[in-house]
Amino acid sequence: MLNSWKLKEIVLMSLFAVVFGIVYLLFVHVGNIWAGFIGPIAYEWIFGIWFIVSIICMYIIRKPGAAVVSETIAAAIEVLLGNAVGPRLILSGLIQGLGAEAVFAATRYKRFDLWVLMLAGVGSSVFSFVYGYFLGGFAVYSPGYVALMLGIRILSGAMIAGLGGKALSDGLLATGSLRGYAISRSKKGEVRA
Amino acid sequence: MKHALHKMNPSVKFLLITICMFTMAFFFDPWTPFVFWIGILVLQLLFSRIDWKKWLLFMLPFFVTAFGYFWTTLVFAEDQSGPVIWSIWNVHVTETQLNHALSLSFRVLAFSSLSLLFALTTNPTTFIMSLMQQLKLSPKIAYGVMVGYQFLPVLKDEFMHIGQAQRLRGITQEKNAFQRLLGTRRVLIPMLAGAVRKAERAAFSMEARGFTGERRSSYFQVIKVGKIDTALAVVFLLVLVLSCTNRLWLDF
Numbered sequence: 001m002l003n004s005w006k007l008k009e010i011v012l013m014s015l016f017a018v019v020f021g022i023v024y025l026l027f028v029h030v031g032n033i034w035a036g037f038i039g040p041i042a043y044e045w046i047f048g049i050w051f052i053v054s055i056i057c058m059y060i061i062r063k064p065g066a067a068v069v070s071e072t073i074a075a076a077i078e079v080l081l082g083n084a085v086g087p088r089l090i091l092s093g094l095i096q097g098l099g100a101e102a103v104f105a106a107t108r109y110k111r112f113d114l115w116v117l118m119l120a121g122v123g124s125s126v127f128s129f130v131y132g133y134f135l136g137g138f139a140v141y142s143p144g145y146v147a148l149m150l151g152i153r154i155l156s157g158a159m160i161a162g163l164g165g166k167a168l169s170d171g172l173l174a175t176g177s178l179r180g181y182a183i184s185r186s187k188k189g190e191v192r193a
Numbered sequence: 194m195k196h197a198l199h200k201m202n203p204s205v206k207f208l209l210i211t212i213c214m215f216t217m218a219f220f221f222d223p224w225t226p227f228v229f230w231i232g233i234l235v236l237q238l239l240f241s242r243i244d245w246k247k248w249l250l251f252m253l254p255f256f257v258t259a260f261g262y263f264w265t266t267l268v269f270a271e272d273q274s275g276p277v278i279w280s281i282w283n284v285h286v287t288e289t290q291l292n293h294a295l296s297l298s299f300r301v302l303a304f305s306s307l308s309l310l311f312a313l314t315t316n317p318t319t320f321i322m323s324l325m326q327q328l329k330l331s332p333k334i335a336y337g338v339m340v341g342y343q344f345l346p347v348l349k350d351e352f353m354h355i356g357q358a359q360r361l362r363g364i365t366q367e368k369n370a371f372q373r374l375l376g377t378r379r380v381l382i383p384m385l386a387g388a389v390r391k392a393e394r395a396a397f398s399m400e401a402r403g404f405t406g407e408r409r410s411s412y413f414q415v416i417k418v419g420k421i422d423t424a425l426a427v428v429f430l431l432v433l434v435l436s437c438t439n440r441l442w443l444d445f
Contacts, residue, residue, distance in 0.1 A: 002331050007406060008396035010333050014341030015388040018348055019381070029254060036257030039265025073338055080317040080342050087207050087311045088214055088304065135218050137300060140293040145269040168381060177386040180393070 002065075009061050009181070010069075013053075017074035020053045024078055040136060041145075044152040048160025051124035054100040055117050055165035060172075062182035064101075064109055067120065071097030092131060099127030100161075112186075118162030125150075125157030197421055198241040198310065203320040204327040205422045209429045210307050216433055217303060223295035228439045230303040232432035233310060240425070243313045251312075255305040259298040266294035317342060323416045333406035340395050347391070348384065355383050 027049050034042030057070035075093025100120040107116055129150050132138065138146055169183065178184050198206075217226055237243065270290045277285045318339070325335040359379065435442075 002333055002406075005333065006396070007333060007337070007400055007404070008393050010337035011340050011396040011399075012389060012392040014337040015344055015348075015392045016385065017338075018341045018345055019384055019388055022348075022352075023377075023381075032254040032258050035261040036254075037261060039261045039269075041265070042261070069334065073334065073341070076321075076338055077341055079312070080320070080338075081345070087210055088308060090207075091211065135214065137218065137221060137293075137297050140221060140266055140271060140297065141269045142271040168378065168385070171378065171382045172385050172389070175382065175386045177389040 004063060005065075009063070009066075012061070012181075013057050013066070013070040013073055014077070016053055016057060017070060017077045021074055021077040021081055024050055024074065025081060040138075041149055041152070044149050045156055046160070047125065047128070047153045048121055048156035048158070048162075048164070051096055051100060051121055051128075051157055051161035052165045052168070054097045054124065055120050055161050056169050058100065058104055058120070059112055059117060059166065059169045060178060060181050060183045062109060062112065062186070064105070067100040067104055068094065068097035071100070071124075088135075092128060095131045096124045096128045099124035102127070114162070114166055117166050118158040121157035121159075121161035121165070122154050123157075124161060125153045129153055194240065195242050196240075197425060198237070198314040200421055201314075201425050202327065202416065202418045202422045203315050203323040205418060205426060206311060206315065207320075207324075209426055210311055213307060213429065213433050214304060216437065217300060220300075220437070221293055221296050223292050223299060224439045224443060225436050226296055226299035226303045228443065229432065229436035230299055230306055232436055233303060233306045236428065236432060237306070237310050240428075241310070241314050248309060248313065251309055252302075252305060255301060258305075259301040262301055263294045263298040266290065266297050270294070319414075319416060322412070322414055326412060326416050327418065331406070332408060336399070336404065336406075340392075340399075344388075344391060344395075348388065351384060351387055352380065355380050 027046050031043045031046060051071070053074045054067035054071035058066040060066075071093045072090065073093075075089045075091075078089050078093075079087055100123050103116065103120040103123040133146070138149070141149075172178060173183060213229070217229060220226060267286055267290055270293055272289050272293065273287055274289050277287050321330075321335050321338055321342075324330040325332055364379070
């Protein structure tokens with residue numbers, strides 16, 4: 001899988017992971033403080049922000065694996081930055097990335113419009129929720145409360161990660177720095193190099 | 194003794210912590226995560242030299258989170274069987290609810306101490322090198338991550354410069370929290386554009402110096418798995434087993 005990858009694409013993912021790693025950590029702290037007052041549901045509103053890197057990278061690079069690899073790298077960078085959530089972040093990053101990857105794989109990596117990106121956000125939401133359900137012990141909560149959490153997370157994944165990710169990448173495309181990546185090739189309608 | 198956790202192979206440590214966490218996820222009584230948490234703290238006390246002031250500072254937000262889990266579970270718990278032991282206004286707290294609430298809170302504390310144990314005793318570079326040498330992570334990704342990690346201070350500076358440049362041109366920060374959130378786009382896009390250019394330059398110079406991304410047979414920094422790892426693995430698993438079987442030896 002990785003043989004078709006150019007080094008510059010991997011380094012790009014890694015640098016994006018650093019930029020968003022800082023953003024992610026900021027939100028972890030915001031979420032932690034909130035969670036003290038309103039419980040684990042505090043994370044659900046902002047959960048979409050943690051999926052954004054996989055959607056941006058897939059939208060730009062458009063190769064199989066871009067979502068899952070970028071999200072895992074972002075999680076690894078978060079761990080390297082030395083935060084207290086620690087190594088389990090790598091696993092949650094991997095699972096979130098797989099959620100988005102599943103959606104892109106279902107379209108055979110051919111469609112990258114807004115709906116697919118939002119669905120990818122939903123995919124990450126569902127995957128990460130199943131993982132969180134197990135590890136966070138959500139089984140003790142009443143089903144209504146769990147459904148509410150899942151609903152908010154799906155909404156957050158679609159809006160923040162899908163819509164927000166697309167808006168950010170389109171803004172980035174307009175700066176002209178993405179020449180040489182799949183995203184600008186498809187815009188011009190050229191054959192894939 | 195005091196350096197054991199620092200010298201331990203990061204990949205082994207990572208795998209052990211993962212095993213411990215997944216095992217803990219199956220328990221819903223308060224004692225198992227509590228005993229495990231204490232066990233982790235003892236391990237840390239015996240085998241590492243960490244700054245406990247720093248530890249407390251990092252743990253503080255998790256105490257807050259644990260409290261959040263505690264009261265949410267009390268209010269929204271599914272299983273409400275057992276005798277009522279507490280009543281505040283209209284909320285009646287049963288024994289099962291209290292047990293579940295305590296269990297989830299201790300789980301948060303146990304997981305975060307476990308993570309902190311890793312974070313405070315592991316060198317980031319060694320961790321990536323070990324992932325590549327022991328867990329067969331692709332060198333392309335391993336060195337790619339290292340490049341990103343090295344750029345961290347540069348990107349931090351750039352973040353400040355962009356903010357300063359925008360203020361010079363008269364862009365002020367909004368007071369409204371929501372508008373400020375939308376305003377991050379103005380800083381993020383120049384930062385990402387800079388990141389794209391840096392990535393291209395870094396990748397180009399790596400390739401110019403002969404980096405192919407293929408697996409090597411020898412490394413400059415060799416990371417090994419040794420006796421210390423076996424010993425600590427046994428200790429970790431012992432703590433895990435002891436906390437899972439607390440019913441047998443803990444009598445209340």
